[in-house]
Amino acid sequence: MALIVVLVFAGVFVVLVLVMHASGAGASQETKKAMATLDLALATNSVGSRDEIVDVRKHEILSAVPFLNRWLSGVELAPKLRLLLHQSDVKWTAGFLLLTSTACFVFSFYLIYYRTSAWFPSFVGGMLIGGIPFAYVWHKRKRRFAKFEQGLPEAIDLMVSALRAGHSLVAALRLVAFETDDPIGPEFRVCFEEQNYGLELRTAMDNLVTRVPLQDLRIIETAILIQKESGGNLAEVLDKTAYVIRERFRLRQQVRVHTAQGRLTGAILSFLPLVLGFAMYLLNPETMSVLWMRPLGVKMLYVSAAMTAIGTYIIHRIVDMEV
Secondary structure, eight states, X not given: OHHXXXXXXXXXXXXXXXXXXXXXXXXXXXXXXXXXXXXXXXXXXXXXXXXXXOOOOOOOOOOSSHHHHHHHHTSTHHHHHHHHHHHHTOOOOHHHHHHHHHHHHHXXXXXHHHHHOOHHHHHHHHHHHHTHHHXXXXXXXXXXXXXXHHHHHHHHHHHHHHHHTTOOHHHHHHHHHHHSOTTHHHHHHXXXXXHHTTOOHHHHHHHHHHHSOOXXXXXXXXXXXXXXXXXXXXXXXXXXXXXXXXXXXXXXXXXXXXXXXXXXXXXXXXXXXXXXXXXXXXXXXXXXXXHHHSHHHHHHHHHHHHHHHHHHHHHHHHHOOOO
16 A cells, blocks of 8 residues: 555656646746847846856756756766657657656556556556657657668768769768758758867767668768778769668568568567457456456466567567568
8 A cells, every 4th residue: 555655646746747847848948038138138248247157068958857857967878868869859858758757657557556456467567658658759760760761862862963073072961961851961960060160070970870870871981981091982982882772772671561461460469468358358357357366367477478578579580681
């Protein structure tokens, strides 16, 4: 009973924090902008304020909650979450993602435990529902990378045209940065600005590959860096690279077509026990509750969950072919 009370308190606290963050963050930003505009218009800045040292360091806000922001600043998980959110192009903070996932876990765990009085199914259900925010971010990341990979050959063709017209490599990068759509344009724009403000081209390209870890982009980086060190016709190399990328993309689509039946079978076999169990529980709760109210039923749940996970992994390994 004490555990339930603690979980309810934690869930209510997380929801209140999320509501305060959602309602106050936008208002505070608008208030700061309005006050800054008013001070500039009325020239209310004193002479002493103009002589203050301006801090040009880059400050990353990981959460709107102060203590959570301090905690995330000291752990190694925060940079990985920030990179994941940047790659998925989701305008969240790392703290908001963690709080949302925690709230989903706490509420789902409490509801399932209140209904079944079994901690293991409640924990598993809470983990699955608590992972929904991370699954959403991962799905957005996957879609963004797929769009980036699909438009990459056209961006390379644009670079090849610029190089054959007599432009330098930096000018070709700038052309791709400002003439292509999202997500290729913004990522190449960051790469161009980094090398434009003093970073070496190798470092800027490495940062680009870190933000977009695609094999095709690594091929382009390798071709550019090798040409920069040893010389050669970069336009011809990039032209052949674009052809290779198009062929890999075509072959990957053919593989996905041939493995569509296997992937669909794996998805159906993975989610069918959960759907059938939930439907049977709605139809006859007393009979279905025996499965987790008795020791033999709990052991059967453990064995079935393990076998389902192993079968899903095996099917995924069979249909997942690297091209």
